[in-house]
Amino acid sequence: xxxxxxxxxxxxxxxxxxxxxxxxxxxxxxxxxxxxxxxxxxxxxxxxxxxxxxxxxxxxxxxxxxxxxxxxxxxxxxxxxxxxxxxxxxxxxxxxxxxxxxxxxxxxxxxxxxxxxxxxxxxxxxxxxxxxxxxxxxxxxxxxxxxxxxxxxxxxxxxxxxxxxxxxxxxxxxxxxxxxxxxxxxxxxxxxxxxxxxxxxxxxxxxxxxxxxxxxxxxxxxxxxxxxxxxxxxxxxxxxxxxxxxxxxxxxxxxxxxxxxxxxxxxxxxxxxxxxxxxxxxxxxxxxxxxxxxxxxxxxxxxxxxxxxxxxxxxxxxxxxxxxxxxxxxxxxxxxxxxxxxxxxxxxxxxxxxxxxxxxxxxxxxxxxxxxxxxxxxxxxxxxxxxxxxxxxxxxxxxxxxxxxxxxxxxxxxxxxxxxxxxxx
Amino acid sequence: xxxxxxxxxxxxxxxxxxxxxxxxxxxxxxxxxxxxxxxxxxxxxxxxxxxxxxxxxxxxxxxxxxxxxxxxxxxxxxxxxxxxxxxxxxxxxxxxxxxxxxxxxxxxxxxxxxxxxxxxxxxxxxxxxxxxxxxxxxxxxxxxxxxxxxxxxxxxxxxxxxxxxxxxxxxxxxxxxxxxxxxxxxxxxxxxxxxxxxxxxxxxxxxxxxxxxxxxxxxxxxxxxxxxxxxxxxxxxxxxxxxxxxxxxxxxxxxxxxxxxxxxxxxxxxxxxxxxxxxxxxxxxxxxxxxxxxxxxxxxxxxxxxxxxxxxxxxxxxxxxx
Numbered sequence: 001x002x003x004x005x006x007x008x009x010x011x012x013x014x015x016x017x018x019x020x021x022x023x024x025x026x027x028x029x030x031x032x033x034x035x036x037x038x039x040x041x042x043x044x045x046x047x048x049x050x051x052x053x054x055x056x057x058x059x060x061x062x063x064x065x066x067x068x069x070x071x072x073x074x075x076x077x078x079x080x081x082x083x084x085x086x087x088x089x090x091x092x093x094x095x096x097x098x099x100x101x102x103x104x105x106x107x108x109x110x111x112x113x114x115x116x117x118x119x120x121x122x123x124x125x126x127x128x129x130x131x132x133x134x135x136x137x138x139x140x141x142x143x144x145x146x147x148x149x150x151x152x153x154x155x156x157x158x159x160x161x162x163x164x165x166x167x168x169x170x171x172x173x174x175x176x177x178x179x180x181x182x183x184x185x186x187x188x189x190x191x192x193x194x195x196x197x198x199x200x201x202x203x204x205x206x207x208x209x210x211x212x213x214x215x216x217x218x219x220x221x222x223x224x225x226x227x228x229x230x231x232x233x234x235x236x237x238x239x240x241x242x243x244x245x246x247x248x249x250x251x252x253x254x255x256x257x258x259x260x261x262x263x264x265x266x267x268x269x270x271x272x273x274x275x276x277x278x279x280x281x282x283x284x285x286x287x288x289x290x291x292x293x294x295x296x297x298x299x300x301x302x303x304x305x306x307x308x309x310x311x312x313x314x315x316x317x318x319x320x321x322x323x324x325x326x327x328x329x330x331x332x333x334x335x336x337x338x339x340x341x342x343x344x345x346x347x348x349x350x351x352x353x354x355x356x357x358x359x360x361x362x363x364x365x366x367x368x369x370x371x372x373x374x375x376x377x378x379x380x381x382x383x384x385x386x387x388x389x390x391x392x393x394x395x396x397x398x399x400x401x402x403x404x405x406x407x408x409x410x411x412x413x414x415x416x417x418x419x420x421x422x423x424x425x
Numbered sequence: 426x427x428x429x430x431x432x433x434x435x436x437x438x439x440x441x442x443x444x445x446x447x448x449x450x451x452x453x454x455x456x457x458x459x460x461x462x463x464x465x466x467x468x469x470x471x472x473x474x475x476x477x478x479x480x481x482x483x484x485x486x487x488x489x490x491x492x493x494x495x496x497x498x499x500x501x502x503x504x505x506x507x508x509x510x511x512x513x514x515x516x517x518x519x520x521x522x523x524x525x526x527x528x529x530x531x532x533x534x535x536x537x538x539x540x541x542x543x544x545x546x547x548x549x550x551x552x553x554x555x556x557x558x559x560x561x562x563x564x565x566x567x568x569x570x571x572x573x574x575x576x577x578x579x580x581x582x583x584x585x586x587x588x589x590x591x592x593x594x595x596x597x598x599x600x601x602x603x604x605x606x607x608x609x610x611x612x613x614x615x616x617x618x619x620x621x622x623x624x625x626x627x628x629x630x631x632x633x634x635x636x637x638x639x640x641x642x643x644x645x646x647x648x649x650x651x652x653x654x655x656x657x658x659x660x661x662x663x664x665x666x667x668x669x670x671x672x673x674x675x676x677x678x679x680x681x682x683x684x685x686x687x688x689x690x691x692x693x694x695x696x697x698x699x700x701x702x703x704x705x706x707x708x709x710x711x712x713x714x715x716x717x718x719x720x721x722x723x724x725x726x727x728x729x730x731x732x733x734x735x736x737x738x739x740x741x742x743x744x745x746x747x
Contacts, residue, residue: 235741302430345446360739392438395438398446398449
């Protein structure tokens with residue numbers, strides 16, 4: 001990663017990486033064991049609609065509980081070997097479905113209905129696509145979405161997945177845009193791409209806007225601000241102002257599903273090696289990350305760090321068995337010798353974080369409140385909720401304080417307090 | 426599974442730009458070094474003694490407080506050494522040893538550590554040390570008296586005192602180029618204007634001090650002194666004389682820019698710097714002290730928490746009071 005430059009008149013600039021032209025992804029073979037995650041806590045009492053020993057086909061829709069509409073798509077063919085809970089980040093639980101993989105066999109349920117390109121088909125079959133299409137967000141009439149922003153740039157540094165999709169799968173994206181256009185209420189679709197890559201896209205059915213190449217301009221809130229001129233209020237989601245941000249891969253997958261009459265199952269991933277070099281791979285969703293590392297001869301040792309996402313805003317996982325999910329845009333491996341500890345030094349008020357913060361947060365004051373666990377005051381007076389969690393404050397902190405981490409903790413704690421208070425009221 | 430390999434998990438971000446407090450402190454000391462060396466050259470061994478004693482005792486006081494409060498040793502960050510160096514730069518060369526030790530004691534203990542150490546001090550610690558000594562033993566800081574036994578090949582009177590007591594006509598005996606090159610008496614580190622300015626420029630380029638403060642300080646000082654001079658040429662000296670004498674450049678680049686006691690937002694930095702420059706000129710031209718830099722900075726340190734509330738609107742902030 002970039003170090004503080006010798007000449008540092010203004011804040012350090014972190015530029016997004018450009019994808020190398022002609023870059024092709026390495027195809028990872030289908031794993032022998034695949035893992036699929038349900039974004040729901042495993043409930044032992046509620047009888048799952050499938051159980052160990054059941055056979056599933058590629059593209060088959062799996063519903064966990066009868067009383068819920070949520071489903072996942074099996075990305076492989078095989079026998080379910082276990083259904084178990086999985087503890088994730090911030091006390092979140094998933095239901096993990098393990099499948100022993102056998103020869104690919106396609107499920108034909110989607111093929112039968114795919115001729116009819118309706119919203120219902122999208123809702124019923126396409127919520128588990130590579131790129132993580134946020135179906136609930138733009139199909140929920142309560143959200144009143146009128147604008148969709150497609151991001152052709154990855155929000156984190158070193159990650160080039162979306163750029164690859166925009167460069168190589170434009171026809172899928174155009175098809176995807178056509179389908180998004182047919183959603184009632186949507187009157188504006190914008191494709192946001194790098195400022196320096198604005199070459200002719202022709203008539204793609206969406207307005208092409210360019211955004212800055214400087215980190216963190218591809219974060220959702222900043223993309224909306226730069227391409228639409230709208231500002232997401234602090235603590236709110238883009239959906240609250242009628243905007244939905246979708247990454248390019250999800251739109252391309254949506255288009256590909258109808259072009260090929262098959263639900264796509266392969267995810268494009270930027271794999272960032274220990275030396276910081278990126279490499280594109282294409283893997284079946286559900287492939288354990290360990291299998292990808294093995295295929296590329298990357299060794300992961302005791303004390304290393306495995307990150308889903310990029311160096312600034314990714315999330316770490318504790319096991320190599322973690323699978324590739326629809327939103328796994330990047331996998332980063334960090335050597336233990338590179339990992340720098342944070343310190344318990346106080347803020348020295350140097351102002352570097354203030355200058356680099358894209359959201360104009362008074363970080364120097366905020367961190368003093370957060371250290372004292374005064375979360376509510378931090379939110380009321382020092383703009384805790386304006387934070388977009390880009391991590392730049394921690395990156396430049398001369399005291400090496402875990403500022404961004406403190407902010408996430410504060411938001412988590414406040415969410416807990418607010419839930420408890422709402423329950424008591 | 427006890428022999429399973431364990432991975433490190435922590436929240437993003439996973440990288441750092443490599444900056445350290447010690448780099449910062451070392452750079453500040455490096456930038457101040459030419460001016461200090463010039464002082465040592467000009468005033469000889471007594472000055473070397475004051476500088477060495479000041480830096481070493483500052484570090485010792487900090488370490489003793491670390492031991493006393495049972496906290497980890499913080500002398501490695503170099504901040505105590507910086508404070509010791511700044512205190513030494515503000516002393517005349519002949520300062521007695523006990524005054525140096527008292528000065529660094531007040532600076533480190535009263536100025537910094539009782540507020541919780543680095544980052545917590547509301548005032549510049551070095552200036553607290555010097556200000557307390559000035560109020561207690563003012564004669565130590567009488568430059569003309571302190572340097573009585575020295576022979577110089579330039580005008581030996583302390584320029585600002587000469588101006589205060591003998592009027593503008595006495596200013597004619599100093600030429601500006603000589604003042605810039607350090608041909609003036611004063612405290613150990615304040616005389617060599619060129620070295621201080623280059624040191625300050627180095628720190629600005631490295632990003633270790635905030636240029637807004639230094640520049641607005643100097644601009645306000647020049648403008649205010651110009652207004653005074655235009656008002657009464659016979660009574661007040663010109664802007665360049667004030668720029669190059671006393672502690673002006675030391676204050677602008679090394680003292681007013683102390684991190685913890687100065688603002689970090691743009692408009693507050695300008696107000697803070699400009700306010701300091703203005704106060705310096707008011708004290709010099711109207712007040713009772715020959716040089717006002719120390720008290721002017723301390724006064725503006727006092728306003729820092731208030732003026733630093735002027736800040737840009739955070740992204741997505743909705744004004745609920747409207």
